[in-house]
Amino acid sequence: MTARSTTTPPQPGQPPYSPLMFLAALGAGGLIVTFFMMLMFWVPHPDQPVPVFEDIMTAFSSGGLAMQATISIALAGIAFFAATLVRLLVWNVQRLRQFARTEGYQTLMASNAGSQIMAMPLAFAMAVNAGFILGLVFVPNLWSVVEYLFPLAMIAFAIIGYYAFKLFARFASKALGGGLDCTKNNSLAQMLPAFAFAMIGVGLAAPAAMSTNAITVAFSLGLSTLFILASIVQGLIALSLGVRSMMENGLAADGAPTLMIGVPILTVLGIAFLRQNHGLHVHFDLPTSAGSTFMMLTTFFAAQILLLAAGWGALKKTNYLARFVSGPESSPGSLALLCPVVAFSVMGHFLINKGLVATGLIAEFGVAYWSVTAIPLAFQVLAIWLFFKLLAKLMRQAPAAPLNTAATA
Template sequence: MNTSHHRPADTWSPLYFLASLGPGGLAVTFFMFLMFWVPHPGQPVPVFEHIMSAFTSGGLPLKAAILLAVTGIAGFVFLNIKMLIWNLTRFSQFRKTESYTKLVNSNGETQLLAMPLALAMTVNAGFIVGLVFVPGLWGVVEYLFPLAMIAFALVAYLAFRQIGNFLGRVLSDGGIFDVSANNSFAQLLPAFALSMTAVGMAAPAAMSTVPLTVGVSMILSIMLGTVAGLYALVAAITAFNSMLHHGTAKESAPTLMIVVPILTVIGIMTMRQEHGLHTTFAAPSGVADNLLLTTTILAIQIVFLALGLLVLRRQKYADAYLRGNGNSAGAYALVCPGVALSVMLQFWINKGLVSAGLIAKFGIAYWSFTSLAIASQVAMIVLVFFLNHRHFAGRARMQSVPAE
C-alpha cells in the first residue's frame, strides 16, 4: 500500500494543540529580550515607543537583539495562530467521530484541556504583539485590560466545563477511571490550562493603574492559580502512585516535565500580583523576595527536568518517537519545559540576581547565566521545526501512534 503522502498529523488527537502552544511560548522567550534589555522607565513592560527609541539610539548589539526579538515574536505568533486555527478545524471534525466518543469515555478525556491551554496562550501572545507592534497602545491600554480579563474568563469557563465533565463522570460512578493507565503526569494537563489562564488574568494587576482593575485581576488570578495548584497536587500524587506500581507510560513520559511550565506560569503570576500590591495598594515586597521565589521554582524545575530526562533516556523515547518509525502528538509536550525553563531563567537572572544586587546587569556573570536561557530557547526552536517537519510533511513508511 502506498503511504508516501500520509502525514502523522492526519491521525489527529487533541494533543496537537500543543503544536500551537509551543510557538506561542517561544514568542514569549523573544519578548524577554525586550522586557529586560530595552529601557522602559516608569512602565512595567516595554511598548512600541520604547522599542523604537532603543533601536534608534542603541548600539549595534542592542539593535541586533531588538531586530531578532521582533522577528521572532512576529514569526512564532503567526505560527501559533496558524496551528491554533488548524487544530480548531480538526477538532470540529473530530467531535463527529467514534474516536471522540471513545476519548471522552476514557482517562484521555483530559487531553481536551489542551484546547483552552492553547487558547489562553494565544491571548497572551496577542497582547505581546499589541505591546510590540502597535503605536500608542499604552494610551488606551486601560480599556483593553477588562476585555483581556473577559477573554481569559471565557477560556477559564471552557476549561472548568471540560474538567467538570471529566470529574463528574469519573467521580459519580466507580470503576470508570483506569488507575493502572494513570502512570504519567498526563492528568496534570487541566492544571496547566488553568495556570495559563491565571497568568494571563494576572497581567492587569501588574500593568494597570486603576485600583478596581488591579483588584479584580488579582482576585480572579489568585482563584485560578490556587485551583490550578490544588489540581496539580492531587493529580501528581495519584499519578506518582500509579507510576511506582506500573512504571511510566512510555508515550506519555514527556508529561513528567509538565511541572516545569506550570511552575513558570504560576511564578510569573505571583510576581505580577506582588507588583500590583506594591504599585496600587502600597504593600511593597522585600528586595530579595523575587530571588527567593524564582530560585525555589528553579530548584523544583531542575528536579523534574532531571527525572523526566532520566526516564526518557531509560525508555529510549527518542528512538521510538523522534528518530524511529513511531509518531506521537505528545512529543510536542517536550517543547513546553524547555521554553518554560528559558523564561524562568530570564526572570531569575533579571528580577532575582540583578535586582538583589548579586550580579551586575550586562556583566560577565549576567551573560554567562543568560547564555543558558538562550541555549534552551534555541534548542526548543530547533525542536519545534523538527517536530513540525516530522508530523506535517508527507512521510513514507511511518506509523502514527494515537496518544494515550
C-alpha cells in the same frame, strides 16, 4: 465484527487526530514569549513595567549595532511565531471539529485520555497572552488606551476559563463515576488541566502588574487567584494519582515527557505571583523586596531542575528521544517536550534579571550577566529546533481527515 468507517482513513503509520496537537500552537506561543524576554529585560522602558513600541523604536534608533540586531531578531521571532500560532490554531480547530463527529472522539472522551481536550483552552489562553505581546511591540500609542484593554483582556480570559472549567467538569464527572482507569494512569498526563488553569491565571494576573486603576487590579487579583488555586489543587491531586499508578504499574513509555509538566506550571505560576505581588505592593501597601522575589524564583528554579533531571532520566530509560523524536515512531504527546524547554528558558530570564540583578549579586550586562544568560538563550535555541523537528514530523504524518475509530466487538 467491525463497523465500517465513514471517513477517509489515514495512510499506514499515520495516527488519528489528537487534541494534544494544540500543544504545537502552545509551543509557538511560548516561543513568542522567549523572544519578548529579549525586549523585556534588554530594552529600557522607564515609563511602564513592560517595553512598548515607542521604547523599542527609541532603543533601536539610539542603540548600537548589537542592540539593533537584538531588536530585529526579537521582532522577527515574535512576528513569525505569531503567524505560526494563528495557523496552528486554525488547523487544530478545523481538525477537532471533524474529529468530534467521529466515534473515535467519543471513545477518547470516555477514557483517561479525555483530559487531552484541556490542551485547547490552554492554547487559546496562550494566544491571548501572545496577542497582548503583539500589541505592545507593534502598535504605536497602545499604552495610552491600555486601561481600556485590561477589562477586555480579563473578559476574554474569563470566557476561556469558564470553558476550561466546563470541559474539566465533564471529564471529572466521568472520572468520579469510575471512568478513570488507574492502571492506565501511569504518567502525569492528568496534570494538563492544571497547566491550562495556570495559563489562564497568569493572563488574568497581568493587569495587577500593569494597571494604575485599583479596581482593575482588585478584579485581576481575585480572578487570577481563583485559577491559580484551581491549578494547584488539581495539580496536586493528579500528581498523587499519577505517582501512585507509576509506582504500581511502571511509567507508560509514551508518557515520559509528562514527568516534566511541572516545569511550565511552575514558570507560569511564578510569573503570576510576581504580577500579583507587584499589584499588591503598589496599590495595597503589601511590603515586598528584591530578596523575597529572589528566594521565590530560586525555589521555583531549583524545583524545575529536579523535575528536568527526573524527566531526563525517564526519557533515557524509555529511549523516548530515539523513538519519538529522531526515530520512526510518532506521538502528538511528544509536543509536550517543548513546554519544559521553553518554560525553563523564560524562568531563567526572570531569575537572572528579577533575582540576581535586582539583588545586586551580578551587574547588569556584565561578563557574569551574559555568562548566565547564555543558559536561557541555549534553551531557547533548543526549543526552536525541537519545535520545527516535531512539527515537521507530526504534520507530515497527520491524516487528511481525522480517523473514525472503528467499533469492535
